[in-house]
Amino acid sequence: MGDIDDELKYMEGNYSTGDPGMVLAEWWEDTKQAQKLSQDAEYMKKVLEYLKEKEEEHHYLVDGATITCTRCKMEPDTYYGSTFTAPEGSDERKLKVTHNTSYVNGAGQYFATVKDIEFEPFGNCDNPPDREAERKALMLAAESEELCKYGTCRYLMDLNDEWENWLSNTGYQEVTELNGDSVETVTMEAILFCKHGGFIRPINSGYIKTDDEPEIEIMEKASEEEISESLKQIGITNTEVAIYVWQFFRNEKFSEYAVAGIMGNVYAESKFNPEIVRNETYYGLFQIGDGADKMLKQGGIEGWKDVDFQCRFALCEYNGSDTGWQVRYLDMGDYMLCSSRENFQNAANATEAALLWGTGFERAYVSKRKDSENRIIFDKLQHQEERIQWAEDIYKVFEGKGW
Numbered sequence: 199m200g201d202i203d204d205e206l207k208y209m210e211g212n213y214s215t216g217d218p219g220m221v222l223a224e225w226w227e228d229t230k231q232a233q234k235l236s237q238d239a240e241y242m243k244k245v246l247e248y249l250k251e252k253e254e255e256h257h258y259l260v261d262g263a264t265i266t267c268t269r270c271k272m273e274p275d276t277y278y279g280s281t282f283t284a285p286e287g288s289d290e291r292k293l294k295v296t297h298n299t300s301y302v303n304g305a306g307q308y309f310a311t312v313k314d315i316e317f318e319p320f321g322n323c324d325n326p327p328d329r330e331a332e333r334k335a336l337m338l339a340a341e342s343e344e345l346c347k348y349g350t351c352r353y354l355m356d357l358n359d360e361w362e363n364w365l366s367n368t369g370y371q372e373v374t375e376l377n378g379d380s381v382e383t384v385t386m387e388a389i390l391f392c393k394h395g396g397f398i399r400p401i402n403s404g405y406i407k408t409d410d411e412p413e414i415e416i417m418e419k420a421s422e423e424e425i426s427e428s429l430k431q432i433g434i435t436n437t438e439v440a441i442y443v444w445q446f447f448r449n450e451k452f453s454e455y456a457v458a459g460i461m462g463n464v465y466a467e468s469k470f471n472p473e474i475v476r477n478e479t480y481y482g483l484f485q486i487g488d489g490a491d492k493m494l495k496q497g498g499i500e501g502w503k504d505v506d507f508q509c510r511f512a513l514c515e516y517n518g519s520d521t522g523w524q525v526r527y528l529d530m531g532d533y534m535l536c537s538s539r540e541n542f543q544n545a546a547n548a549t550e551a552a553l554l555w556g557t558g559f560e561r562a563y564v565s566k567r568k569d570s571e572n573r574i575i576f577d578k579l580q581h582q583e584e585r586i587q588w589a590e591d592i593y594k595v596f597e598g599k600g601w
Contacts, residue, residue, distance in 0.1 A: 257385075257386065257403040257405040258309050258310070258383050258384065258385055258403065258405065259293060259309070259310040259383070259384045259385065259386070259388070259400055259403050259404065259405075260295065260303060260307035260308060260309055260310060260403060260404045260405050260406075261293065261294065261295035261307055261308045261310065261404065262292050262293065262307070262404040263292070263293040263310060263400055263402060263403050263404035263405075264290050264291070264292060264293075264400065264401050264402035264404060265290070265291055265292075265293055265317060265390075265398055265399065265400050265401065266289060266290050266291070266320075266398070266399065266401050267320050267351075267392065267396040267397070267398045267399075268396050268397045268398075268399070269323055269324045269325050269392070269394070269395055269396035269397075270284075270288070270289050270320040270321055270322070270323065270324070270351065270396070271284070271289075271321065271322050271323070271324045272284045272288070272289055272321055272322065273322065274322070275322045275349075275350055277327070277336045277337075277340055277350070278336065278337050278340035279340065280339075280340035280341075280343075280346050281346060282322055282336075282339075282340075282346045282348075282349055282350045283321075283322075283346065283347055283349065284320075284321025284322045284349040285321060285347065285348060285349060288318075288319075288320050288321035288349060288351075289320060289321060290401065291317040291318050291319075291320060292317060292318075292404075293310055293314060293316070293317050293400075293404070294314065294316040294317055295308040295309070295310045295311070295314050296314060296316055297311045297313040297314050297381060298310070298311050298314070298381075298383075301383075303405065303406070303408070304407070304408035304409070305405075305406035305407075305408050307404065307405065307406060309383045309384075310361075310383060310384045311381045311382060311383055311384060312360040312361040312362070312363065312381060312382045312383075312384055312388070313359070313360055313361075313381055314361075314384070315357050315358075315359070315360070315361065315390060319348070319349070319351040319352035319355055320349065320351040320355075321349040321350075321351060322349045322350045322351065323349075323350050323351045323354045323355070323394060323396070325354070325394055325395045325396070327350075327353075327354060332353065332354055332394075335353040335354075336350065336353050336354075339353055354394045355392055355394060356392060356393040356394050357390060357391075357392055357393070357398075358390060358391045358392075358393070360390075361384045361388045361389065361390045362388060362389050362390070362391070363382060363384065363385060363387065363388045364387050364388060364389055384400075386400050386403055388400065420599035420601065422441060424599075425437075425441060425595065425596070425599065425601065426438075426441065428595040429441070429592075429595055432588075432591045432592070432595065434465065434469075434470060434592075435469075436469070436470040436471060439470040439471075439472060439483070439505055440461065440470050440592075441601075442505055442506070442509070443457075443460070443461055443464060443470070443483065443505070443509060444457055444461065444592075444596055444601060445601065446506070446509040446513075447460055447509070447513075448601065450513060452543075453543070453545070453551075454593060454596060454597060455545045455546070455547055455548050455550070455551045455593065456542060456543060456545055456551045456555075457596075458548040458551060458552070458589045458590070458592045458593035458596070459542070459545060459548055459549075459550070459551025459552040459553075459554065459555045459589045460551070460555050461588070461589065461592045462548065462551075462552040462555075462585045462586065462587070462588035462589025462590070462591075462592060463484075463552060463555045463556050463559070463560050463562075463585050463589075464483050464484060465584075465588040465592075466556075466562075466580075466581045466584050466585045466588060467483070467484060467485040467560065467562070468482065468483045468484070468485060470483065471483070472503050472504075472505050472508055473503045481502060482502065482503070482508045483505070483508050483509075483512075484508065484512050484559070484560070485560070486508075486511065486512070486515075512559075515559070516539075516559060522559065523537075523539060523558050523559055524537070524558060524561065525537055525538055525558065526557050526558060526561060526563075526566075526574050526575075526576055527557075527569075527573050527574065527575045527576065528553055528556075528557045528575075528576045528578075528579065529575055529576065529577050529578070534573075534575065535550075535553055535554065535557065537554050537557040537558030538558075539558070541554055542554040542555060542558060548586075548589040548590050548592070548593040549586045549589060549590060551589060552585045552586050552588075552589035552590075553579070553582070553585070553586065556579045556582070556585050557576055557579065560579075561576075562579050562580040562581075562585075563576035563577070563578070563579060563580070564576075564577060564578045564579065564580055565577045565578070
C-alpha cells in the first residue's frame with residue numbers, strides 16, 4: 199500500500215451534515231491533519247524501534263498496563279463558558295483486558311490482545327472539537343459542573359477498533375478468544391490510534407515477572423524474500439500477487455486456514471494471474487462471472503486488473519452480494535458439507551476451508567442436483583484434490599511466519 203493509503207487511515211471522517219460548505223471545509227482540514235499524522239507516525243515508529251533495541255527484555259502488555267496519549271493535557275480548557283478540568287492522574291490510564299480469559303503469565307495476569315481497547319478516557323484533549331457532534335456533546339457537558347470535572351477527552355475520543363503492532367520485523371504470539379478466533383497479543387511497540395488526532399501508546403507493560411514464567415516465543419517475522427522463495431518451491435511463480443492476497447485477507451481478520459483455503463482456490467482458478475480471462479466470461483484471480491463480471495469491470499485504479507480492487511471486490515461479494523457467497527452443500531460421502539459463512543470462518547483446517555470456499559464462493563461444481571429438502575448439492579468440485587493440496591501447501595508456507 200502506498201503513502202496515500204497510510205494517510206487515509208488517519209482521516210477522522212464523521213463530517214457535519216446539512217451544510218455542504220462546512221463538510222468541504224472539514225474534509226480539507228481532515229486531509230491536512232491526516233498528512234501530518236502520517237508523518238508523526240513514521241517518526242514514532244523510529245522511536246519505538248530505538249526503544250526496542252534498548253530493552254533487555256521484551257514484554258507483552260497485560261491487564262493493568264499503563265498507557266498514555268500524545269494529545270492528552272492536564273491544563274484546564276474552557277468551552278461554552280465552562281471550564282473543563284482534567285482529573286488528577288488522567289494523563290495515564292490502565293488497560294482492561296476482556297478478550298483473553300485464559301492465557302496468563304506466571305503471575306496470573308491476562309495478556310492483552312489487539313482487540314482490548316477498554317480504559318477510562320484521559321483528561322483534556324489538546325485538539326479542540328472540530329465536528330458538529332463533538333461540539334454538541336461539549337455544549338451539553340458544559341451545562342453540568344459535575345461533568346466538566348472529567349475533562350474533554352471522553353466527549354472527543356474516537357478509537358480505532360484495534361491496536362496496531364507497529365514493528366513489522368517481529369512476529370506476535372496469538373491467543374484464542376471465547377468465540378474460537380485467533381487474535382494477536384500486544385507489545386510495548388503497539389499504537390492505538392484515536393481519530394481525533396492522538397496516538398495512544400504503552401508506557402509500562404504491567405508485567406510482573408516470576409520464576410515460573412510461561413514460555414512465550416518471540417518469533418522473528420519471515421522476510422518477504424523468504425516467503426517468496428517458499429512459494430516458488432511449491433510452484434507458485436507470481437509470488438508478489440500471492441503474498442498480497444494473503445496479507446489482504448489476513449488484514450480483514452480471516453484466519454490462516456480460511457486464507458489458505460481462499461488461495462488454494464485462487465491458484466486452481468487463475469494461478470494468481472489477475473489479468474486472465476476465460477471464455478470472455480470469467481475474469482481475474484477469482485474468475486468472477488455470473489453477471490458480477492460486469493460490476494468488476496467498472497472499477498479499480500488500474501481497471502479491473504488491479505489486484506487490490508479484485509480482492510476488495512471479492513470481499514464485498516463474500517459479505518453480501520446476491521452473486522457472491524451462497525449456501526450450497528458438497529457431498530462428502532458420509533455427510534454433507536454446508537457452505538455457510540460461519541462454517542468457513544471456523545474451518546478446522548485448510549482443507550475444509552478450501553472446500554467451503556470452492557463450494558460457497560467459486561461454486562466450481564462438476565455436477566449438481568437437488569435433494570428431497572430442495573437443497574442444492576454439489577457432487578464434486580472441479581479440480582477438488584488440487585484445491586485441497588494447494589491450500590495445504592500454502593498454509594505451510596505462511597503458518598507461524600508472522601504474516
